[in-house]
Amino acid sequence: MDVVDKPYTERQKLIAKFSNALANPVRVAILELLSTDKCCYHREMFSHLPIAKSTLSQHLKVLSDAGLIQGDADPPKTKYCIDTENWGLAKGLFLGFFDR
Secondary structure: OOOOOOOOOHHHHHHHHHHHHOOOHHHHHHHHHHHHHOEEEHHHHHHHOOOOHHHHHHHHHHHHHOOOEEEEEEOOEEEEEEOHHHHHHHHHHHHHHHOO
16 A cells, blocks of 8 residues: 655644643643743742753743743743733634544
């Protein structure tokens, strides 16, 4: 049987990207924290989560790379917030995906 090389749709790629970012309970906890506090500094998040600072930074990077959060750098601090535009996009994609 021949395997046909079909490219994935942009929708499928976005759902996979957002799903990957949500695939860890620490990242879900970060998003929950940001959704209640609107914006938060790294230090503030660290005090609410039972993980090392370096681990928190890695999780923030994954969420940022996926576009679910954004950071406003004011060295040496960075304030993180949910990226409302991409959050809305993710919500719409997931709702559409699960409603099928």
